[in-house]
Amino acid sequence: MREQLHLDIFSLVLPNNPETRLHVVRLHRPENGLPSGLTWSDAGDLAGQEFASVLSSVDTTNPEFGGYAWYTETTEWIINTLQSMGYSVHRLEQWNGRVGGVLLQVFTNGPTFWFKSVTDFNVREFWISRLLADRHPQYFPRVVASEARWNAFLLQHIEGTELHAIENLDTWKKVARSLAEIQVDWMGNSEILLASGAADLRPSALVERLPGFLTHIASAMERQQTLTPAILRATDLSLLERGVEELCLAAADLPFSEGLANADFSPHNTLIHQQKPIYIDWAEACVSLPLIAGEYLWNRMAVEAPERKPWQNTLRRTYLEPWADSYGKSSVEVGARLLPTFAVLAVAMFYHERECHGPSPYDSYLRSLARLLHHQLKELQTTRSVMYA
Secondary structure, three states, X not given: XXXXXXXXXXXXXXXXXXXXXXXXXXXXXXXXXXXXXXXXOOHHHOOOHHHHHHHOOOOOOOOOOOOHHHHHHHHHHHHHHHXXXXXXXXXXXXXXXXXXXXXXXXXXXXXXXXXXXXXXXHOHHHHHHHXXXXXXXXXXXXXXXXXXXXXXXXXXXXXXXXXXXXXXXXXXXXXXXXXXXXXXXXXXXXXXXXXXXXXXXXXXXXXXXXHHHHHHHHHHHHOOOOOOOOOOOHHHHHHHHHHHHHHHHHHHOOOOOOEEEEOOOOHHHEEEEOOEEEEOOOOOEEEEOOOHHHHHHHHHHHHHOHHXXXXXXXXXXXXXXXXXXXXXXXXXXXXXXXXXXXXXXXXXXXXXXXXXXXXXXXXXXXXHHHHHHHHHHHHHHHHHHHHHX
């Protein structure tokens, strides 16, 4: 609508209605007029049960997150906050609006800002973003203002290039090393991170939640409509259970078994600004075996750009060096052997926590993760048996 009809709109976050594909937006600059060929219509003139069902959930006085009146309040807050800093707002441009978060780009007579408000599963980002920016301001966008009523924060805009678009291996190495150094600096602060909302994916916590995880996997497998790919049966899940328990016990023995991590770290949430990395989007921040962040980085790189796969070993060595300097080479070598399997377990458990309340659009993804985890646990068991033979 913004690009083709040139309308300034806000996307309303309405109660979930699986029976409709209609979407409701608020026009927030009506003085601009409608494009040629479009006219206003009274809501009551819109025929059909589907329209009536959706419009019945629209309340123009609703101050709740993503509602019609909520945008009035947030717009006023953004304008007043930036005026106090000496800037006037020219326009707001929405980038997303859904259960979980609203993201607006704010254009002023000076710099550009981002307004982000989070709810539901993403509330942790409100607290974690400020925590990380306070401790490492050179590596995270500066939070210039916040509003706890909406779990909202105003961020400085960073002009940069996504790491994914960078063809220079040295830049990737710099990102890997800086990430490791930040994580090492956070070691010993698990309780602070957990209190700020970071997901608890520590080895001990994963074992505690294993029964519910396996029940969820079994239910997702039962909902599979085809015989392929393979459905994990009760015997498979029993083996998976024992394998996960052994994996978590081994991870818990590491001197760096729990620390700052990101269950969705990728080359897309790192910007290169003035030749240094800026890390963005930590909605999936967690306390876990911290090395999983590096594993996600080089695996995502190889999947999205197969020609960079030869870089993986170099990135792995670069990332693990700060850990070896702090905790010893032998401990890191043990952790590196567990890492590929633990990384799959962590992300599978993360999605389990988010989607465990019934059938989910992520069922097929969770089934894929379970199959991969089952396979990697068998490989890890074989490798360890050979090592100790």
